[in-house]
Amino acid sequence: MGGAVSAGEDNDELIDNLKEAQYIRTELVEQAFRAIDRADYYLEEFKDNAYKDLAWKHGNIHLSAPCIYSEVMEALDLQPGLSFLNLGSGTGYLSSMVGLILGPFGVNHGVELHSDVIEYAKQKLDFFIKTSDSFDKFEFCEPSFVTGNCLEISPDCTQYDRVYCGAGVQKEHEDYMKNLLKVGGILVMPLEEKPNHADSGKSRLVHLPPVAVRSLQDLARIAIRGTIKKIIHQETMSKNGNGLKNPPRFKRRRVRRRRMETIVFLDKEVFASRISNPSDDNNNSEDIEDERQEEETKTSELKPDPPVNFLREKVLSLPLPDPLKYYLLYYREK
Numbered sequence: 001m002g003g004a005v006s007a008g009e010d011n012d013e014l015i016d017n018l019k020e021a022q023y024i025r026t027e028l029v030e031q032a033f034r035a036i037d038r039a040d041y042y043l044e045e046f047k048d049n050a051y052k053d054l055a056w057k058h059g060n061i062h063l064s065a066p067c068i069y070s071e072v073m074e075a076l077d078l079q080p081g082l083s084f085l086n087l088g089s090g091t092g093y094l095s096s097m098v099g100l101i102l103g104p105f106g107v108n109h110g111v112e113l114h115s116d117v118i119e120y121a122k123q124k125l126d127f128f129i130k131t132s133d134s135f136d137k138f139e140f141c142e143p144s145f146v147t148g149n150c151l152e153i154s155p156d157c158t159q160y161d162r163v164y165c166g167a168g169v170q171k172e173h174e175d176y177m178k179n180l181l182k183v184g185g186i187l188v189m190p191l192e193e194k195p196n197h198a199d200s201g202k203s204r205l206v207h208l209p210p211v212a213v214r215s216l217q218d219l220a221r222i223a224i225r226g227t228i229k230k231i232i233h234q235e236t237m238s239k240n241g242n243g244l245k246n247p248p249r250f251k252r253r254r255v256r257r258r259r260m261e262t263i264v265f266l267d268k269e270v271f272a273s274r275i276s277n278p279s280d281d282n283n284n285s286e287d288i289e290d291e292r293q294e295e296e297t298k299t300s301e302l303k304p305d306p307p308v309n310f311l312r313e314k315v316l317s318l319p320l321p322d323p324l325k326y327y328l329l330y331y332r333e334k
Helices: 011-020 027-035 044-049 066-076 093-102 115-131 133-137 171-178 216-239 280-302 310-317 322-328
Strands: 056-058 061-063 083-087 107-112 144-147 160-165 181-188 260-266 269-275
Touching: 011 027, 011 066, 027 066, 027 093, 027 133, 044 056, 061 115, 066 093, 066 160, 066 181, 083 093, 093 107, 093 115, 107 115, 115 144, 133 310, 171 181, 216 310, 216 322, 310 322
Parallel strands: 083 107, 083 160, 107 144, 160 181
Antiparallel strands: 056 061, 260 269
16 A cells, blocks of 8 residues: 655655655654654665555564555544553554654553564664654654554553554454544544454453553653753744844856757758857856855755754753763663
């Protein structure tokens, strides 16, 4: 499935295409998609296809097409502090994007049938937390994954504000899925009319993770990081005056001088001649210089300064013991 938008050269271009096609319509969803590089969830040998609007499957590992995920994210109408259940959580790509929106006081659970995919998802989650600069731009609701059949969830489980099931759900299981929702919640799933008589094998009741209360230490970390972000924002505002960036520079559109050609037909003979502009020779060197300057300008504009992780720099500059600094940074490697 997929193919609704053109392939991108990188993650940002893929998101641009999804926005242009109206699959991504809200700022929260756009921020989440830009924060997590889709290619990071591919095996190395398949990364060339990461920015195509296509589903990807290798063994038990599966990713839906970007246009599907963006429609799902928009339909869920996510807000900070909500609880989310992902049935068929797979690589954890969707759950991680959801976690960026839910924030530190949300609930983010996933159920996945295959244990090897659970391990893959945990590795990708750990990689994102430890290496991505995007992590520090958000307060993250870290997803928790359990192995099991999503049709065998314990009946005493908690209910959720938002539920998503990526696999086709038979009509006979519609009410079962709805029972996982809180009153007023949103359920997103593909509903199939065709009954499925396949045997799921040995039944094993799935117990979802408990809704745990954060420790005082963790709450302190969230509060400190939030305070530092406010200070950084205030410092940026004071440096930029009213907070407006410098207006964009508009390049002068240069009119290229072209030589004029004439072709004269005389009986069956064809004569070609060039009508020279008297200033051609004088302007030729000027044209070359203008073109060189224009290419240099384009090159410099295509290479913006690398982004700075201001939160990390601020934390590392604080007069604190190193273990506490690293705790505030979630022991990130970069």
